[in-house]
Amino acid sequence: MTPDAFAEASSTAASGERRSLEPLRALIVDDDEFDRMTVKRMMLSAGFAVKAEECESAAAALRLLETEPFDLVLLDFNLNLPTYDGLYVVRQSRSRGVRVPVVVLTGQDNAEVAVELMKAGASDYLAKSSLSPARLGHALRSVLRIHRLEEEARAAHEALRASEELNHSVLAASADCIKILDVSGRLLSLSQAGQCMLEIEDLAAVVGTDWLDFWKDADRTAAAAALERARAGEPGRFVGHCPSMKGKSLWWDVVLTPIRGADGRPEKILCVSRDVTELKRRESFEQQLVGIVSHDLRNPLNAILVSADVLLRNGGLDERTTKSMNRIRSAGQRAARMIRDLLDFTRARLGGGIPIARAPADLASVCGHVIEEVALAWPDRKVVSTLPARLEACVDADRISQVLTNLLANALQYSPAGTDVTAALSEVGGSAVLDIHNQGAPIPADFLPKLFEPLQRAAATYDRASRSIGLGLYIVKQLVRAHSGSIEVISTAEAGTTFTVRLPLTGMA
Template sequence: MSSIADLIESHRESLVQRFLEEAGRLESARGLKGPEVINTFPEYLTVLAALSRQGPLEELARTKRRLEDMHVGGRLRLGYNQDEVTGEYVLMGRLIAGLWEALPTEQQPSPEDSQALFARLDAAMDYAVAVFTGYSMEDRQREKRTLRRLDALAPKALGRDESLASHLEPLVRLIHEALEADGAELFLVGTPGTLRLAAATGRCEAQSRRDVVVSLEGDGFLARVARSEEPLFLAGTAEATADMREGLCGGGLSTLMGLRLWPHGDLMGVLYVGVARARPFSPQAKRYMETLVEYLSGILDRAFLFGQLQEAHARLGESEALYRLATHAISDAIWDWDLSPGGVLRHEGVGTLFGYPRQEVESHLRWWVERIHPEDREAVEYSLQAAVQGEAERWESEYRFRHHDGHYVHVIDHGVIARDAAGRPVRMVGAMQDVTARKQVEETRALLLQSERQRTARLRGLASASVDITGRETLDAVLRAITERARVLIGAHWARTTLMSVGGWGKSLDAVSRSGTSAAPASASGIFLEVTRRNQTLRLSRAELEAHPRWKDQGAHGWLAAPLIGRDGSNIGVIQLADKQAGDFSEEDEAILVQLARLASVAVENVKLYTALRESEDRLRLALAAARLGTWDYDPVTGVLRWDERCKALFGLSPDAVVTWDAFVSGIHPEDRVRTQAVVRKALSGEDGGSYDIEYRTVGLEDGAERWVSAHGQAFFDEQGRAVRFIGTVLDVTERKRLDARLLRREEELQRRAEMEEKLIGIVSHDLRSPLNAIGFSTTLLLRRQDLDDAAKRNVERIRDATGRAERMIRDLLDFTQARMGGGIPIHRKPADLNALVRTVVEEVRLANPGRRIDVETSGSGAGDWDVDRLAQVLTNLLNNALRYGEQDTPVQVETRTEDGVVELRVHNEGEPIRPEVLPILFEPMRRGMGNGQPRSPGLGLGLYIVDRIVHMHGGRISVRSSAEEGTTFVVRLPRSAGQAGA
């Protein structure tokens, strides 16, 4: 028989080479040199061989731990994660075990030797996990998915007439598949002091040993597991003694892991899983099995309790059914339906409620069905059959039922279904209640509510029309707006507004609006003249139009007209409406039109005043400019150009110099000459109404000085559209331009400095991570030392906490730099459940804040494409803010809700509100939203800025409300997918 020490020493070089090849494929090993990948593996092989040969000597144990410290510490510095480090120890065990797997049994190491090897590797992995702080997010998600699947299978083991054993196998199979094992067996406590086989899966299933019984008093593997509080392992089962293998299936399983079921402190059973190849189970698998077995214990405990209750339930079933039927069947008309084949339907009080003589009430179901309103019949029959044939206990429906005199009444019908022990329906008792009066009241209320909503909508429309009409700048625009608004708001097919010629304002103006393809009514000059003469509203119904001797041929179904009255009380126009879409025009329609007419009158008067004022302001503006600035006057017909002295000085000419158009062109800086001439041509051609506005440089024709000028002008045209005059001003803006240039250079310099600072922040923050990782690792090692006194431990813990804060600051600085310089914080979407993420994050924050209460309420589906890590960062930041600034004795409330493809997340806390002056800058970097007297946050003031950027990169938005009465609420709205951004 070979020893593990002999195998390691004889294959040392090949083990190192294979470890280099396989460990070098890890993501974190890319780019590393061979010695960096191998690390302490050769020395570790030497220690494992020495331990196999000499046993657990203290000196060898210390050497082993020192090498493990060096290995894990080196991997931390290189950026390895926990799974990669523990995976290397699994790889070591697999490579070493592979040395003897193909050997004959008599040449393989003893079970005690292999068991000791795997135990040492298990201890190394436990140490690595302790350094890396346990489960990853993927492990937790996988565990939750498995627990949900166990929940889905749990009802099959509860509340059934079949035996419990038929439902155990799916549960055990799910656990053995989740642990990636090759087989599993579940033993439950049988007669006192024994375990009996209850379920087997995988390689154990084929052996069909349902009568296996194992004593709890023995020294076998199963008995030891039943007595142990921790999972136990058995390596090399084929070489183990017969006593150790008692009750085990064999099945080619090489390594086993077992754990007892122990709800409420009483042994319920034992579960073990096994793998075919010799390898140690990872610490993650150990913890994973502990969770699954604990969950399975709860399921079985409930199943056994349910079995105890079934007998009592059967005894009480009949009396409970009678009680339920009696309490639910109290109403106006009671019926009793025998659901057995050929059963009858008996009625009590139907004749009184619906007027049927007793002899006309039949005991057949069709008699009741035939009297249901034809429009309701199919739906009522379908819902009744669905309730009876399904598993429902109650049925309820609202429908119309024919009275004996022929009219229909509204009824609410509900019944209770009694079932036998097999769940088959046997009887149904119910009651019918006449709710016609209530329905009539509801319909009347609905009509009133609809009328009030229409009135409210009209008032809103009137307010909107006021804003629209008074904002128009021309008479034509005012008329078009008032005509369209009046027709739509009152609901007419045709509308017309006429503005008469008043006070020399030219010919009358008209605007018409029609709905769809409706035809215009005949000329209504008589109605128009009548309204202008009386200066009052005129409303005519269809009947009044047809009866009127002059207006009966209008071809309209009703007419409504209102005058436009000026400030002096005179008539300035008329608004007319014809053919209301529903009935005649009402008094309310008339009141609305009067209001619109008043708005239109004011708007017309305002446009007239505004036009006159604008012309006056134009003349005044030119006069003021001419008084302060250089002026010029050009005649495009004759080519004569006149400049005042100020204008000549800006072109470097003496006051008596003669100017021409060529002199003007020559005085423009060569780089600005083409651009300036193009703007002049556009003004003289009539573009932009002939306005001229430009800044350019001049070069003095006599003094050679360079100046900046701002030129403004206006071209005037004759009836044929030809430019006949071009006048304007020039202003010296040289100093302003120089100041602008200095400011621009200063701004560019500040921008470059800011970018350099942000780059420096990013570089420094990134490079600080390595020393901080080393500090964190060192503090973890120091805290494990037994020779530290309390004061030293407190100092080390302060170092560890300060390192944690520094790491969070660095993470915020890196996110800040990425957001400001990298185009935003990158996100990686994948399908996930936001509701589940919220519950997970809240639970983590609860654990970190054991003295505080956090309430969670989720509604709707949280499914969508999210970056779960970034959204967890958002929620964690908001929760920490709420806990920090909220009242200590009040709960923090977290809520999710959904609407139209958007998921909304709310975080609320009571306490002192955010100051009003802080709210507008709350999400800016380096800002804080503390209340008066509250302590400053230990962070950099980047948290809410990063939260805002993450939400923005998801296409969502974040807002906040804060007051002393309502507390503080942050609201995050997120579209479910990237295509819905902008929610």
């Protein structure tokens, strides 16, 4: 550009346009001092608050770019000819990892030069002959905006790469079997530990397959339910049996957690499976042992009870011996109840459920007999009943008697002496509703969620007379469930405690 042309541009630059308050640290590289001053004035006129550094040579420019932070470089193409030029500076700066946007200014409007500059990494190319504050401002704003977007994309890419490396490290370090599924349930990836545990030799053979195909029968149903929960945005969990690819028997505690996308919707599913085979093996052994012991104890116990009944019926015993035989019979009956509870517990925990035999029965009569028997066993307490004349239902009468016996015994055991326990039976909407109520201290709120779990007691004290092993309410729930019914409890200091059992009258849920 001629000195007259630049002088005219300088006059235009002094027009007093409103400047931006945004500071811009710029490096202006030109071997002509007047050209450097004019470029700076144009930037000010274009609305930039400029903090400029100036230099005259390629070596000085490269040294500053490697040591100082800049937002922008304005570079004269004809710099230090013939040895070095703007193209040399662009190539050298990019090869040294400098990512600052570079706008090249030249006195020649040459398309071939422009192409070479852009290939080398220049951000834009402007001819000095047509330069104006407006054109320069537009070009600089465009270059800075593109550079900002590129830096944001680069940062996002680096963050993603770091996240993927961290995820890979976590997957490699975890001893669990970790899978990533898509929302349809197809396998996307599998941790190295999971590949080893499942004895998968060719990972490519299973990637892309349906995760549900790993499960069979009831376990597949449980897996499908857990997967559906994860798809809906909630964690899903189940315990199931899934052998390795070579047939090794394995049990897994599986948790499926949704991985949400930017819109908050589940876009992938994290599946963490923990090997619980050894735990299952120990549980199975313990439950089988309890079942065997409980079953083998019944024969000698029955002999004791039969002998005690025979001796009491025959009479001829003195008072002291009669009392001893009654204690023997009472203790034997308690032991029989404990053995029955242990057997029921074993059946329930082994997965077969407690068996029931449905038949038409009068629930009112069943409940009446149970209440009479419980009242005899608790002569110092009163059970107040409200029963209909008849209530026909298709149930296992013996098992319903067991439910009511356990609930009444529980109510009597955990209520104050001198208070009544009430039992009410009614029909509501095609279901039999049985309410057992007692006064006394309420069940602690934090204990309610585990009230029906095995080996649990709400009270801190242990009633030696009952010899309870903490299975009564667990068995009650299993028996109610076997009848397709439900049980719930409400317990407050003001109203006392009420257990409510609902049973379908027809035997259908």
